[in-house]
Amino acid sequence: MNISIKIANVTFKNPVTVASGTFGHAERYYNLEEVKRLGAIVPKTVTLHPQVGNAPVRIFETPSGMINAIGIENPGIDVFIDQKLPALKKTGVPLIISILGHNEEQFIGIMEKLNKQEGIAAIELNLSCPNLKHKVLVAQDPVATTQLVKKMKSLSKFPIIAKLSPNVTDIAEIALAAQEGGADAVSLINTFTAMAIDVKTRKSRIGNFTGGLSGPAIRPIAVCMVQKVASQVKIPVIGMGGIMTASDALEFLIAGASMVAVGTANFINPRAPIDVLEGIEAFMNENKISDIREIIGSLKQ
Amino acid sequence: MVYLKNCMDKIQNTYKILVNEKLCPQYWRMIFNAPDLAAEVKPGQFVHIRTDDQGLQPFFRRPFSVYRAQKYVEIFYDVVGPGTKLLSLKKKGDTLDVLGPLGTPFKMPPETTKQVIFIAGGIGIAPMLILSDLLKKKKYELILLYGGRNRGHVYPMQEFKDNGVKVHIATDDGSVGANGRVSVLFDKINKDPQHTFIYTCGPNPMMKAVQAFAAQHGILGQAACEEIMACGLGACLGCSIETKHGFKTVCHDGPAFDLDEVILH
Numbered sequence: 001m002n003i004s005i006k007i008a009n010v011t012f013k014n015p016v017t018v019a020s021g022t023f024g025h026a027e028r029y030y031n032l033e034e035v036k037r038l039g040a041i042v043p044k045t046v047t048l049h050p051q052v053g054n055a056p057v058r059i060f061e062t063p064s065g066m067i068n069a070i071g072i073e074n075p076g077i078d079v080f081i082d083q084k085l086p087a088l089k090k091t092g093v094p095l096i097i098s099i100l101g102h103n104e105e106q107f108i109g110i111m112e113k114l115n116k117q118e119g120i121a122a123i124e125l126n127l128s129c130p131n132l133k134h135k136v137l138v139a140q141d142p143v144a145t146t147q148l149v150k151k152m153k154s155l156s157k158f159p160i161i162a163k164l165s166p167n168v169t170d171i172a173e174i175a176l177a178a179q180e181g182g183a184d185a186v187s188l189i190n191t192f193t194a195m196a197i198d199v200k201t202r203k204s205r206i207g208n209f210t211g212g213l214s215g216p217a218i219r220p221i222a223v224c225m226v227q228k229v230a231s232q233v234k235i236p237v238i239g240m241g242g243i244m245t246a247s248d249a250l251e252f253l254i255a256g257a258s259m260v261a262v263g264t265a266n267f268i269n270p271r272a273p274i275d276v277l278e279g280i281e282a283f284m285n286e287n288k289i290s291d292i293r294e295i296i297g298s299l300k301q
Numbered sequence: 302m303v304y305l306k307n308c309m310d311k312i313q314n315t316y317k318i319l320v321n322e323k324l325c326p327q328y329w330r331m332i333f334n335a336p337d338l339a340a341e342v343k344p345g346q347f348v349h350i351r352t353d354d355q356g357l358q359p360f361f362r363r364p365f366s367v368y369r370a371q372k373y374v375e376i377f378y379d380v381v382g383p384g385t386k387l388l389s390l391k392k393k394g395d396t397l398d399v400l401g402p403l404g405t406p407f408k409m410p411p412e413t414t415k416q417v418i419f420i421a422g423g424i425g426i427a428p429m430l431i432l433s434d435l436l437k438k439k440k441y442e443l444i445l446l447y448g449g450r451n452r453g454h455v456y457p458m459q460e461f462k463d464n465g466v467k468v469h470i471a472t473d474d475g476s477v478g479a480n481g482r483v484s485v486l487f488d489k490i491n492k493d494p495q496h497t498f499i500y501t502c503g504p505n506p507m508m509k510a511v512q513a514f515a516a517q518h519g520i521l522g523q524a525a526c527e528e529i530m531a532c533g534l535g536a537c538l539g540c541s542i543e544t545k546h547g548f549k550t551v552c553h554d555g556p557a558f559d560l561d562e563v564i565l566h
Contacts, residue, residue, distance in 0.1 A: 021537070022536065022537065023536060024534075024535065024536035024537070024538070044538075052547055052548055053538060053541065053548055055543070056528065056541055056542055056543065056548075057528070057529060058538070058539045058540070058541060059529055059530075059531050059537070059539035059540070060529065061359060061360050061361045061529070062360070063358065063360070064357045064358060064360055065360060066360060066361070066531060068531075068537070068539060070537070070538050070539065073538050073541070073548065215360060216357060216360075244356070244357075264531075266532065266536065267361070267362075267531040267532040267533075267536070267537055267539075268351065268356040268360065268361065268362060269351075269356065270313065270400070270532075270534065271313065
């Protein structure tokens with residue numbers, strides 16, 4: 001059975017990874033023998049400077065999902081390289097490093113530091129975090145998306161993945177803009193801007209006022225967006241949004257995703273990514289499918 | 302399915318419920334058969350329970366302080382929302398997906414301590430029994446100051462008494478014990494900071510009162526904190542609270558913090 005996937009020049013042994021921000025910097029998990037079975041690890045987004053994150057309350061449970069506004073709490077790229085990266089490398093799993101700059105200079109600053117590192121499979125540009133008080137996200141502007149991806153692609157020695165926001169009118173337009181900038185892949189979707197209100201106090205449930213909605217509540221919209229994007233771009237799509245089970249993941253693959261990321265499910269079932277991987281293999285066995293590429297984009301009209 | 306064991310001293314397993322009973326009009330106790338978990342739990346740690354098998358409604362696991370861990374693991378809970386409602390409907394013989402033990406346990410009192418005070422409000426009593434199980438082996442004077450809303454929030458607390466703990470109760474309406482908040486019982490505390498150590502858990506306004514009292518007399522202690530929680534493993538950074546040393550996660554850096562460290566709102 002072949003379940004390996006190639007993005008740019010990197011071969012991932014299987015299509016199952018984790019969504020940025022849902023696996024920490026993997027320090028809680030990295031000794032886990034089973035983590036080594038993942039296709040890739042995407043640690044929490046790293047910024048140029050340390051960020052303390054948003055004031056509590058940072059999360060709220062919603063029907064089949066959650067709202068979060070963590071605010072990219074992270075130690076900054078220097079500490080990440082010194083203290084987190086070595087342990088992550090030890091897992092032997094390909095690393096997709098998610099990065100975020102508050103402007104182009106910061107993205108360049110992070111890229112220059114990562115370029116000096118080895119053992120990184122790809123860079124994911126987080127163009128779509130909804131919780132940082134940016135008026136417009138890069139991933140909400142096709143021109144800005146093309147420009148930034150182009151700049152990063154020209155600097156980076158690693159393949160570039162653009163992480164897209166669902167908070168747009170036409171996500172395919174942004175995906176095409178990323179492709180035009182030279183992105184090696186696009187990953188989607190990030191969270192939907194969302195709010196929950198405490199009716200007693202008439203205040204937002206979230207310290208940051210708004211947050212991002214994730215979990216199975218958003219999955220049907222994510223599947224639809226992945227299908228739309230995959231049918232229009234030539235580069236691989238990494239699909240995510242509320243995947244809890246292998247069946248959920250297969251929807252994304254059939255819709256056209258080459259890889260899938262398990263996100264919020266990690267918080268409910270730490271074993272979810274492995275369950276998804278094993279379930280995909282079982283599905284292939286049952287249906288006598290020898291190559292994962294027979295599933296990818298196999299949606300019937 | 303003890304796959305987490307090798308790496309994190311954490312266990313995710315399915316356990317059988319032995320007892321699920323109401324201890325008083327307000328509070329429930331559940332006992333489940335988890336000898337592997339019971340052997341690992343330290344006072345102040347918690348277990349993260351999936352109250353719905355599919356994990357979709359309610360979506361998050363629910364964290365519960367371990368009330369007691371001897372042969373079995375016991376939790377003490379209040380039915381406050383859909384998760385605890387589901388839990389209360391579980392029957393003897395039903396199974397539960399449990400992840401634990403999680404979090405940083407309580408620190409032990411310093412060498413000079415003679416009197417240990419547990420100050421608990423309502424469901425905040427939950428982590429105190431397992432702590433008294435451990436501390437009764439030392440020669441401390443153990444005192445529990447418990448504040449409940451009314452009679453319905455008070456239960457016999459016989460296990461505490463069996464551990465040699467002197468129990469003092471206050472209720473908001475005076476229906477049991479002293480009339481008022483638990484702070485009306487603070488006169489039971491030895492105010493010599495060399496000799497006294499406080500453990501507290503309960504609503505933030507109560508813990509703030511304890512914090513102010515302790516600061517006034519220079520008494521050290523530990524506070525078990527609570528926040529809405531998703532992963533329970535320190536990965537999502539969702540349950541962060543403010544401390545003097547910046548944001549800290551309740552699930553991994555806590556639930557037990559130094560009493561003077563947490564900034565309570």
